[in-house]
Amino acid sequence: MPVPISQAWTVASYVLTQKVKGRKQYPLVLMLEPLYRCNLACAGCGKIQYPAHVLKRELSPEECFKAVDECGAPMVSIPGGEPLMHSQIEKIVEGLLARRKYIYLCTNALLLKEKLHLFKPSKYLTFSVHLDGQKEHHDFSVCREGGYELAVEGIKAALARGFRVTTNTTLFDGADPNSVRAFFDEMMKLGVEGMMLSPGYNYDKAPDQKHFLGRARTRRLFRAMLSNRKPAWRFNQSMLFLEFLMGKRDFRCTPWGMPTYSIFGWQKPCYLLQDGYADTFDELMATTEWGNYGTESGNPQCANCMVHSGYEASGVDYTFSSLKGLLATARATLFTKNTDEEALLLLNEPLKPVHAHNPLVQIEGNPEKLEETRA
Ligand code: SF4
Numbered sequence: 269m270p271v272p273i274s275q276a277w278t279v280a281s282y283v284l285t286q287k288v289k290g291r292k293q294y295p296l297v298l299m300l301e302p303l304y305r306c307n308l309a310c311a312g313c314g315k316i317q318y319p320a321h322v323l324k325r326e327l328s329p330e331e332c333f334k335a336v337d338e339c340g341a342p343m344v345s346i347p348g349g350e351p352l353m354h355s356q357i358e359k360i361v362e363g364l365l366a367r368r369k370y371i372y373l374c375t376n377a378l379l380l381k382e383k384l385h386l387f388k389p390s391k392y393l394t395f396s397v398h399l400d401g402q403k404e405h406h407d408f409s410v411c412r413e414g415g416y417e418l419a420v421e422g423i424k425a426a427l428a429r430g431f432r433v434t435t436n437t438t439l440f441d442g443a444d445p446n447s448v449r450a451f452f453d454e455m456m457k458l459g460v461e462g463m464m465l466s467p468g469y470n471y472d473k474a475p476d477q478k479h480f481l482g483r484a485r486t487r488r489l490f491r492a493m494l495s496n497r498k499p500a501w502r503f504n505q506s507m508l509f510l511e512f513l514m515g516k517r518d519f520r521c522t523p524w525g526m527p528t529y530s531i532f533g534w535q536k537p538c539y540l541l542q543d544g545y546a547d548t549f550d551e552l553m554a555t556t557e558w559g560n561y562g563t564e565s566g567n568p569q570c571a572n573c574m575v576h577s578g579y580e581a582s583g584v585d586y587t588f589s590s591l592k593g594l595l596a597t598a599r600a601t602l603f604t605k606n607t608d609e610e611a612l613l614l615l616n617e618p619l620k621p622v623h624a625h626n627p628l629v630q631i632e633g634n635p636e637k638l639e640e641t642r643a
Contacts, residue, residue, distance in 0.1 A: 380422030462504025487515030495611030507600035508583035521562035525581020
């Protein structure tokens with residue numbers, strides 16, 4: 269089972285209620301970004317390139333609660349920036365728990381061990397730890413030597429105290445499918461509840477523009493990684509979204525499925541693009557030209573996108589749209605092996621030596637010092 273039964277039940281009842289009401293565009297996960305400040309400066313991230321006065325700002329807990337209530341989605345993902353650097357993160361989490369929202373607090377875990385005392389274990393709260401692969405690959409990806417060890421320490425501490433912990437992994441061009449498969453083994457051995465995967469998005473603000481995946485290469489990479497799966501691997505996301513990444517099915521983007529609220533307001537149309545902001549959730553839904561987005565729209569900004577924030581909700585919506593969708597999900601959940609002889613051959617293909625040409629950019633200093641210099 270990709271997620272616990274109580275969570276799956278909450279999501280299923282919510283989506284079915286939207287269907288009964290005839291609501292075609294509904295939010296599934298609110299992406300709540302309470303700050304852009306971070307204690308890492310990853311080469312593939314477009315969020316931490318803002319000027320200092322923006323990086324200093326935070327959403328207040330009340331602003332967060334207002335957005336959550338307006339949106340009404342059953343799940344809230346809290347990315348950033350690094351949410352554990354928010355001065356009132358525990359109050360935000362507390363308020364969302366009181367609203368019985370399923371929270372995914374997305375963290376690089378550098379501060380997790382020292383901030384765990386701020387939270388209490390709950391079935392509604394999951395620490396979703398950003399790990400982009402095995403040690404060498406993760407440290408390269410986040411431009412921080414030792415980042416992997418610190419994150420693993422944080423995961424162990426959270427698991428020991430009874431918290432739900434998942435990982436979230438973003439994959440870029442040059443990722444080694446064999447190494448990612450070994451990483452899956454490591455995470456399962458560590459005892460995380462499940463793993464989440466997504467290809468990276470080509471942010472025009474990201475410092476490293478060379479290693480974003482096109483759609484064909486994304487399908488090839490995910491087919492190599494996710495075919496011939498080991499029974500122990502658990503994924504905490506829509507199984508149909510994984511099939512989409514492997515090239516087994518096609519979906520249209522549903523950017524309203526994971527709307528984003530940040531210090532600037534409701535972001536149009538999605539977590540990845542910034543075509544303006546709306547003051548309220550209703551205004552976002554009413555004034556966004558949704559037809560201008562998605563790969564099939566011809567919008568060049570969407571051409572290569574297969575990112576979870578656009579397509580995971582498409583998979584969930586498909587599940588509940590017909591008996592065919594339900595059966596496809598049941599099959600993908602029960603029969604996870606995905607035997608594919610050709611995909612085994614993909615695992616033997618030579619890799620582009622990405623790291624050799626792009627040495628690790630080391631971010632100097634401790635997190636607190638970094639916070640001050642970036643803020
Ligand atoms: S295709 Fe990607 S970038 Fe375009 S609207 Fe959808 S999620 Fe956003």
